[in-house]
Amino acid sequence: MSTERTTQQAAAASATAAGAARPVPAPPVAPVAPVAEAAVPDPRSGFAAGTAAAASTKRKSGRDRNRGQDRSQERGQGRDRDRKAAARVAAASADSSLPSTPPTGRDRGRDRPTAHPLAEDESSGAQALKALGAPVPGGVGGVGGVGAVVGGMGGRKGRGLPNPAAAPALSESERLRYVGAATRRIARGIDLDEILLGLCRSVVPAFADAILVYLRDPLPVGDERPSGAFVLRLRRTDRAPDESASEHPETGALLPVVPSTEGAYGAAADHIDVPMDGALAEVLRGVRPLFSEAPQATAALYELVGGCPDPTSPAANGLILPTGRRAILAPLRGRRRVIGAAVLLRRPERPAFESEDLLVAAQLATHTALGVDKAAMYDREASTADSLQRAMLPDSLPQPTGVRLASRYLPAAESARVGGDWYDAIPLPGSRVALVVGDVMGHSMTSAAIMGQLRTTVQTLAGLDLAPQEVLYHLDEQAQRLGQDRMATCIYAVYDPIAHRVTIANAGHPPPVLLHANGLAEVLRVPPGAPIGVGGVPFEAVELPAPAGATLLLYTDGLVESRTRDVWGGIEMLRERLHAASQIVSPPPLEPLCDEVLDILGPGDRDDDIALLAARFDGIAPRDVAYWFLEPRAQTAGRARRLVRQALRRWDLEPLTEATELLVSEIVTNAVRYAERPITLRLLRTDVLRCEVGDDAPTLPRMRHAQPQDEGGRGLYLVSRMAQRWGATRLSTGKVVWFEMGIPGGLHR
């Protein structure tokens, strides 16, 4: 039976039965393919037409508070309403904009008598079925052609069909089509949520009125053995819309389990501890789906949904579930073990499940469970990759003097696509700071791992205080030593807050953008360079002014390139966005500016991960800096003390003079011992006083425990005791030993 025919016939039936109650729309335009690529059968057609009819039936019976209604009584109620409902289905199917929920028909249904004699129902049901063009019950032998395929599924199909409109859905071919579409929809899911959504959307309303899906918590991944107690957690619920509940609140109780999808689960428990000797555990071990017919199955159902096997127990909170063939409890068995369970429920006014429906439920459960199993493994890999990626990025950025920094990292929209983008900021001697953004080519766990290697390499090279082009040159060499295909693009910039300059070298990366204090956003002209990993290509650095108040933005191509935009279009957008942001406040606050910049991406635009590093140049005024070259001689320590005294007097920091002179003198004394070329002494006044002593001897000093009789060896010990912080950095040209003294009264500026 084709869907098209059903709806056309239904429309015709509507025209005769319902008269002019509602204008009959034109025949439906697009036939719905039986097993459409779009997976789940349209609830307005075929199998689901029964649901639509049942839904309208329910509205009637909903008035009757008798929950233990005879099945035939329920089914009898909807005789001509069913036809009208079918007509509405036809109307609905002509209007593709309608949602796929069954039409309501409540306006008319409300005026109907509540009960119908059984016999009348049966006969009128058959009539209605005829009117719908469905095979008449009892005369459908020919439809069972595919019955053999599904192993006797059609065995009792002709007899006592509960609902006339539902009858067509119960043919083997319909069932097969449904199972085919539903399993496809389930298996198509790539993550847990998608799979469970696929299951729920397949089941409700086409197969059941409500579904509850429980999974083990924690969900076992792969072959690992679950540890700890057997806990099930309600992961997803869905149900067909239930107008009667809102319309007649007093009858809502008739549908005890009406879990909403928004988290109000009614009486359904969220977490269930499953005792291994209970009915639920027993049913789950059995793997096969069961109706709630046997006492054990009912107990298991109540244990699962109500958290208590005995419905009369107060612990069950008066929960009343559909029972018998209106409830299926389907264990979800993955590759190795049961990982959860699904509960499928039909409302009392809907026809009960048939025994063949257990096979359908088993199919859905199997596909769901295997899908969930795989999704859990996939998810673990994705989350491992994601944590790997994040672990490779800086925990926090340094807060160097003279520059403010902000960063963002966004993974690609598809969770499993780990990107290998990175950013970094590395403080250098002389209050300079290296700013790095890079992008390893490819998207995989490997990219994240390579990123980690390259980031570490850049850190190391930066620590040597090499020139930017040298850093990239050595990074390129190192990348080739690390292995094949270590391809990446990278920008390495060094900002000098004292000189108000920035030096930038580029390895095939999109150009940085400089937002000037006046709101002009400038795409910096930086030689493009070859990507890291190409090998043998020299890099060039450009030195540019970095005026105070300007903001340098380094980013990866994910920000500017997408399916809908090429790189240059994206950069232009970025430039405009920066310009616009600084029209309100200039310079715009840094953190909001980063968010603003990320906003240039539409919701579906994030094909790639994004790293963003923004540096606001504050600069350090010359008056806060003092710098001297000193020949390494016997008198040098004394000279250094004199210079310190002189500088601290100028800065009104005389209280620090004694301690600072002492420490500088200790470090200079040590430096002079090994240095061949002039040493450097740098003093910097910010919120702390920083002193740096540089020399050309590469050996880093080590703190020793001087013996009482030792002449020297106490220098660094003194430094470590008296300075707020101290350290030593090896440079390509020697080393720098530095320390910082707290300034009394803190920030002086």
Added chain:
Amino acid sequence: MGVGVYGDIQLHRAGQAEAFDAIGGRYNEAFPDKEGQLVAGGWLADSLPIGARVLDVGCGTGVPTCRQLVDAGLDVTGIDLSAGMLALARESVPEAEFHRADITAIGRLDRSLRLGRFDGVTAFFSLLMLPRAEIPHALAIVRDLLVPDGWFTLGMVEADLDDFEMPFLGNTVRVSGYLRDDLRQVVEDAGFSVVKEDSYPYSPATFDAPPEEQLFLHCRRRH
């Protein structure tokens, strides 16, 4: 490097000149806003009557000092080792007279250049290009070029260095320096009295030159 040997000195000067020929206009880009130097130039200009003869030793591009002195109505002569810098100076300050010359050679080795006597001399960051051993000698020549009671304004970078070879704006130059007390001593020993002294922290606008402490001494020739 041995100093005092004529050949070596020539080699030394040639190296310095070559570096500055190469640096050219980049010098002013890397060292903009010479606040201290302008103040010190102002000292000299204020000390002299209009029309007085002034020599700028190591005038470089002529900016800002020759320009400043010319604008103050003085009769300015500039000398420098670097032909490239002098070309820029002639362009910037056409009112002044420029010669390619080494201060240590004037009057003793290079007798062709007869500059005569000056009422004032400035030397901003030029004597630091000499080895320390030659600096007293250069100061003596400056003294010789000045009229009695003539004014001399000196700019140096505070450092304890002697003929230290360092990278500078993409080239290599050799520089010397004194700490301020030592510098004052050297200047006084050369026959000057220091009238005024000041220092300015300065940060060149380049990665290629570190920040520096600029020292300015305003001196007068003792009789």
